[in-house]
Amino acid sequence: MSLSGSPKPEVHSTRETLLPYGRQTIEDDDLEAVVAVLRSAWLTTGPKVPEFEQAFAEFTGTAHAVAVCNGTAALHCAMAALGVGPGDEVIVPAITFVATANAAVYCGATPVFADVEADTLLIDPADVERKITPRTRAIAAVDYAGQPCDWDALGAIAAKQRLPLIDDACHALGGSWRDRPVGSLADLNTFSLHPVKPITTGEGGVITTNDDALAHKMRVFRGHGITSDFRQREKAGGWAYEMAELGFNYRLSDLQCALGLTQLRKLPQWIARRQEIAAQYDRAFADASFLTPLRVRAEASHGYHLYSVQLAPELDRAAVFRALRAENIGVNVHYMPVYLHPFYQEKFGHRAGLCPVAEAAYARLLTLPVFPTMTDQDVADVVHALERVTCR
Numbered sequence: 001m002s003l004s005g006s007p008k009p010e011v012h013s014t015r016e017t018l019l020p021y022g023r024q025t026i027e028d029d030d031l032e033a034v035v036a037v038l039r040s041a042w043l044t045t046g047p048k049v050p051e052f053e054q055a056f057a058e059f060t061g062t063a064h065a066v067a068v069c070n071g072t073a074a075l076h077c078a079m080a081a082l083g084v085g086p087g088d089e090v091i092v093p094a095i096t097f098v099a100t101a102n103a104a105v106y107c108g109a110t111p112v113f114a115d116v117e118a119d120t121l122l123i124d125p126a127d128v129e130r131k132i133t134p135r136t137r138a139i140a141a142v143d144y145a146g147q148p149c150d151w152d153a154l155g156a157i158a159a160k161q162r163l164p165l166i167d168d169a170c171h172a173l174g175g176s177w178r179d180r181p182v183g184s185l186a187d188l189n190t191f192s193l194h195p196v197k198p199i200t201t202g203e204g205g206v207i208t209t210n211d212d213a214l215a216h217k218m219r220v221f222r223g224h225g226i227t228s229d230f231r232q233r234e235k236a237g238g239w240a241y242e243m244a245e246l247g248f249n250y251r252l253s254d255l256q257c258a259l260g261l262t263q264l265r266k267l268p269q270w271i272a273r274r275q276e277i278a279a280q281y282d283r284a285f286a287d288a289s290f291l292t293p294l295r296v297r298a299e300a301s302h303g304y305h306l307y308s309v310q311l312a313p314e315l316d317r318a319a320v321f322r323a324l325r326a327e328n329i330g331v332n333v334h335y336m337p338v339y340l341h342p343f344y345q346e347k348f349g350h351r352a353g354l355c356p357v358a359e360a361a362y363a364r365l366l367t368l369p370v371f372p373t374m375t376d377q378d379v380a381d382v383v384h385a386l387e388r389v390t391c392r
């Protein structure tokens with residue numbers, strides 16, 4: 001009771017429990033597939049690895065899929081296969097997960113940050129062109145949030161400059177550009193199978209390519225640099241193996257590949273649900289003054305790993321973020337420009353101002369929850385909470 005004698009108004013948050021921004025979907029067929037492998041003779045590097053790779057290649061319409069232990073390893077394999085090394089530069093977008101840039105650093109190269117387009121937050125092809133130097137060895141674009149980049153523009157630049165393209169497609173499995181599936185859009189295309197991503201194997205990654213030589217290089221690189229595997233040696237009846245170059249142990253296990261196979265079969269229906277949720281948000285925000293969703297190009301089929309919005313400039317993003325968390329809405333921010341992290345500031349001398357569009361966008365950026373098992377009521381809760389906290 002307050003001093004005036006009237007009861008204090010009870011403040012309820014929109015939800016009783018936290019709605020996360022993303023979450024995996026694991027069903028009985030997933031569990032059964034993993035248990036079957038646990039009961040079998042092979043826990044790793046058995047029959048499920050090539051079976052998963054084959055299914056993934058077919059899904060993305062590519063000749064080869066190479067399975068690795070996570071999406072970061074996939075990026076490292078891709079850059080190493082292209083021969084990225086000390087003295088080289090790799091162009092990456094300012095707004096991405098740190099791993100895109102880190103992979104170039106693993107190879108001894110320098111990531112060069114290109115600015116993004118203000119309305120899509122995808123890498124700006126015009127800035128890519130400006131950032132090309134004689135040292136540029138590759139361009140790594142990111143299908144941010146699940147929307148494919150302008151691959152026509154990027155392809156034209158790459159062809160003119162004779163540079164290889166990497167698609168960091170960790171957000172975008174299941175999407176497409178002009179009806180060409182994500183995974184087939186660049187020379188090398190990398191995926192993450194982390195639980196928040198479109199499908200999961202717990203941890204996991206894949207690289208797709210149509211290039212036989214690059215696929216072979218990546219298979220050797222993920223296995224210590226050794227040029228034959230146990231089963232090939234058994235077939236040949238010998239024990240000898242040769243390590244031709246320094247590689248890593250970046251293998252994905254049979255346990256994980258079995259899970260990947262059942263997950264991949266369900267991906268189309270999950271993408272359809274993500275798109276439905278995004279359409280509900282789009283309708284709810286069509287006339288909203290407090291935020292603007294990102295623009296989606298007509299050529300793109302968006303996978304909606306994330307539903308990112310730009311808050312109105314007069315709103316305080318940190319305050320809105322805190323208020324939504326208090327409402328049990330698990331909002332997030334993807335991402336701070338990579339070069340503003342202390343490592344990049346210290347190692348490469350980067351300062352604020354390098355990519356002004358990315359910095360301005362970051363200040364207003366917010367990620368709303370989207371995942372396949374979200375209900376229509378969950379979506380309504382997010383919309384309601386946003387309206388409630390922004391008109392306070």
Ligand SMILES: *Cc1c(COP(=O)(O)O)cnc(C)c1O
Nearest residue numbers: 070071072097099170192193194
């Ligand atoms: C998730 C992600 C990665 C890294 O994948 P991990 O499987 O977590 O190593 C790389 N790039 C982007 C854009 C990502 O979202």
